[in-house]
Amino acid sequence: MTTTPQSSAAPSKHYYQRPELLAPAGNWDCAKAAIENGADAIYFGLEQFNARMRAENFTQADLPRLMAYLHKRGVKGYVTLNTLVFTHEFAAAEQYLRTMIAAGVDAVIVQDVGLCRLIRHLSVDFPMHASTQMTVTSAAGVAFAQALGCQLVVLARECSLKQIHKIQQQLKTQALEVPLEVFVHGALCVAYSGQCLTSEALGGRSANRGECAQACRMPYELVADGETVDLGDRRYLLSPQDLSGLAVLPELVQTGVTCLKIEGRLKTPEYVANVTRVYRQALDRVLQSAADRYTVLPSDRYALEMSFSRGLDSGWFEGNRNQTLVHGRFGKKRGVYLGEVKRVSQTGVEVELTAAVKPGDGVVFDGGHPEASEQGGRVYSVATQASRTRLTFGRRDLDLSQIRVGDKLWKTSDPELEKQVRQTYSGDRPHFQQPLLLEVYGQVDQPLTLVGRDRQGHVVQIESDRLLVEAHKRPLTTQTLEQQLGRLGNTPFYLAQLTNHLIGALMLPVSELNQLRRDLVAQLVQLRQQPLKWHLQSATTYQTLLPPLSAPEVASSPQLIVLVRNLPQLQAALSTGVTTLYCEFEDPRKYQQAIEWVNQQRSAAQTDTTALPLSLWLAPPRITKPSEVYILEQVKRAKADGYLVRNYDQLSYFAGERCIGDFSLNVANPLTADYFKQLGLERLTASYDLNIQQLSDLLSQTPPYWLEVTIHQHMPLFHMEHCVFCAFLSTGQDFRDCGRPCEAHQVKVRDRVGTEHILQADAGCRNTVYNGVAQTGSEYVHRLLNLGLRHFRLEFLQETPTQVKQIITSYQQLLQGQISGTRLWQTLKLSSQLGVTRGPLEAPSE
CATH class of the missing domain: 3.20.20.70 (Aldolase class I)
Incomplete structure (x- = not known):
C-alpha cells in the first residue's frame, strides 16, 4: 500500500x-x-x-x-x-x-x-x-x-x-x-454527547469532563414487567x-x-x-x-x-434503524468475520470461511461470552479442501478444548496490512503531498519569474539570477519546465499544474531552474509555518465577565420544588402543600388534565390568604429535532404558568414566556449562568456534574437566587436516540412499526451487580435509563442554605403516591430544621426501601 x-x-x-x-x-x-x-x-x-x-x-x-x-x-x-x-x-x-x-x-x-x-x-x-x-x-x-x-x-x-x-x-x-x-x-456514544451522566453517577467520572468509563459497553439484562427477557446471546443492549x-x-x-x-x-x-x-x-x-x-x-x-x-x-x-444499530452481541473490537467453527480436532479447527485468512493473521474464537476470557492466537497454517478450511495454531497459542462447534471466528489482526499502513507514515520523507500550482513568466533579456501557489492561498514569487536568452536548441517547453520544476519528491508538494507564459523560444540553465524550485519551496514552506495572527486582549481577564453579586430578589425562606412524572404523583404532591410543581409526562396530551387539577387546587385555596401562589411548569422532551416542533406546540397549548427549558429550540420557542433552565443546559460556572439569565430565564438548574465543593464555588460567584439544585432524584444516566423497547421487545425499526412496547410494559435494564435501572421513553421516542438507586444531597442542604441557596428540587420517577407524600414531608422537615440530612437519608432508606445514596453532590475522595 x-x-x-x-x-x-x-x-x-x-x-x-x-x-x-x-x-x-x-x-x-x-x-x-x-x-x-x-x-x-x-x-x-x-x-x-x-x-x-x-x-x-x-x-x-x-x-x-x-x-x-x-x-x-x-x-x-x-x-x-x-x-x-x-x-x-x-x-x-x-x-x-x-x-x-x-x-x-x-x-x-x-x-x-x-x-x-x-x-x-x-x-x-x-x-x-x-x-x-x-x-x-x-x-x-x-x-x-x-x-x-x-x-x-x-x-x-x-x-x-x-x-x-x-x-x-x-x-x-x-x-x-x-x-x-x-x-x-x-x-x-449510545447517549447524546453532553447529556450522558452515567460515569458521573455510577463512578464519579464525568463524561462531560473527559473521563467516560464506557458503561454503555457493558452487558445488561432486560427486565420487562418483573421478568427477565430471554434475548439469547444479546446482552450488550446499549453498545x-x-x-x-x-x-x-x-x-x-x-x-x-x-x-x-x-x-x-x-x-x-x-x-x-x-x-x-x-x-x-x-x-x-x-x-x-x-x-x-x-x-x-x-x-x-x-x-x-x-x-x-x-x-x-x-x-x-439513514434514520432510526433500531434493529441494526445495536446488535447486542458484543461491545468490544472484533474485526473481520471469518465464519463458524464446523469441527474441532486435537490439532486444529475446520471453518467454512466467509473471508480470507493466511498464516500469521490473529484470530479470536467467539463462544457468545465476550465478557469472559476468549481463545485466540496467530494462525500457523491454512489448508483448504472442498468447502472447509483447516486452521492450525502454535502449541501454546490457545486451548483447543475450550473451542466448540458453532463458535464464531473473527480475524483481529493482519500483520501484512499493519506493516503496509506503518510504511505510509514512517521515515522523514513526505508520503502525502499537496498540490502546487506554478506560473512561469519571461522574455528575452529578462529574468524568469516563477509564481507558486498552494491550496491554502499562500503565494510566493521569485526571479532567476540569470537573464533569459534566445534558444537556438532545446527551448524551455512546458514539458521541460514540468520535468525540472516538478522534482518535488522530498517536499510537501507535488506539481498539480504549470502554466507557461514565456514569450518566444527561451533558454535558462537547468541548474538555475533547480535553484528557483528550491528557493520557491523554501520560501513557501517558511510562509506556511508562520503562526496565524489572532487578536488578543492582553489586559482582559475572565473576572471582568463575572456577574455582579446582589441581594436576593425574593423572600429568603427555602422552597421545595417537586417534579412529577404522572398524574397520581401530581395529586400526591399537591396534597403536601408544595407550591411549585414541574410536570414531565411521556405524553404531552395529559398536561391539560394536570393544569385542570392545579386550577381546581387554586380555586380551593382562594379563601386562604396566607397560602403562597401555586404554579405549575411543564417540561418538554430534552431533545428537539427539526420536525418535532409539534411537540412543543402540544406543550404550549396546555397554557401552563411556565416551562422547564431543556434545549436551544425551547429557549427560542418559549421566548417571552416564563422559563426555568433545566440541568441539560449544563450550567457549571457563573459565566454560563449569567449568559442564560441574559436570555430571560428566571432560574437555572445547576449542572449534575458538580460536587458539593464545585457547587459551593458556583454559589459564591453567582447570585444564589438564580439557581436551584436537585437534591433528590433517580439520576438520568443515558439519554438516547436508540430505543431499547423497539430493538429488543419488537421486530420493528422505529415508532412506525414497533407496536409501541413502551406503552405496554414496564422495563428495566439490570447491570452486572444486579441493580435494575429504569427505562422510560419520551414523546420523541427517545429513551432514558434512570439510575435504579435514588440519590440525595440531603446532608449538604444546611451548607447550601448558608451559601444563600433557597430553591431545592425533588424529582420523582415511579414512586407511588404514598412514597411521594412521605419523601416530600421528610424534606419539608429537613428545610424547617426538624430533622438532619443524615437522619433523612437513613429514614428514607429504611422506610421506603428506595436505596437512597448520597449521590453526585458528594465530594470525591482524595
Missing part, C-alpha cells in the same frame, strides 16, 4: 463543495499518520479540558512546534477544550487560551457556554467551533452557537441525512451561513456498532457539510493512518466522479474492519 499524491485540490467536475477531512491525533505519531494519509486537519487535546483525558495528548509547550509542523504540511490544527469548566478553573482555562492564540492554533473546539464567552472576550477573531458536546440537533441550536461567536457547529451524531438537509434549508431561510461538521467514522459513513459518502457531501470528522483520539497511529487513507481516497472519488457511480471498495471495508470494529453501521445517517 502506497500513498500517492492526491489531486483533490483540482476543481471538481460537479458542484459539490469539498468538505474538510478531519482526523484525530492523540500524540505525535498519530498526527504524522493523519498528515501522511491525507487529512486536511487534525484535532487534539492538551493536558486539561478535553473530552479524552485518557489519551496521551499534547502539552502547551508542544503547541508552537506542532502548529509549525502542521502548517508546513498544509494541515490545520484544532484544539479540543470540549468539557465543562468549573468556577475555580477559569484562570487556568484563560492561560490555555492565551497560549493557543499565541501559537496560531487554527480553532478551538468548545462545549462550555461560559468558555465560549471568555474566548470571544479575549479575542474578537480567534475561531471557535461548537463541539458535539453542545448537543446541537436543529437550526435553533446552530443559531445559539453562532450567537456565542462560534464559526462552525458540530452536529449531534444522531442527526440523519434528511435532518441535516432540513437544518441546512432552515439556516438558509434564516440567512444564517454557519458551516456544519459531522462525524463520519468511529465509535458511537452501538461503530459508525461508518463510507456507504453514504456521496449523500453526505450533497448535504453541504463543511467538515467530515473521524473519531479516535484514543486509537493507535495505525488506526488513524488506515481510516484517514480510506476516507481521503473515497472522498476524492466522490468529488472526481458522478456520485451515482461511487461504490465502496471491498478493500476499504476490510481495512476499516481491521483497524477497529465492533461492527460497522451507518449510524443514524
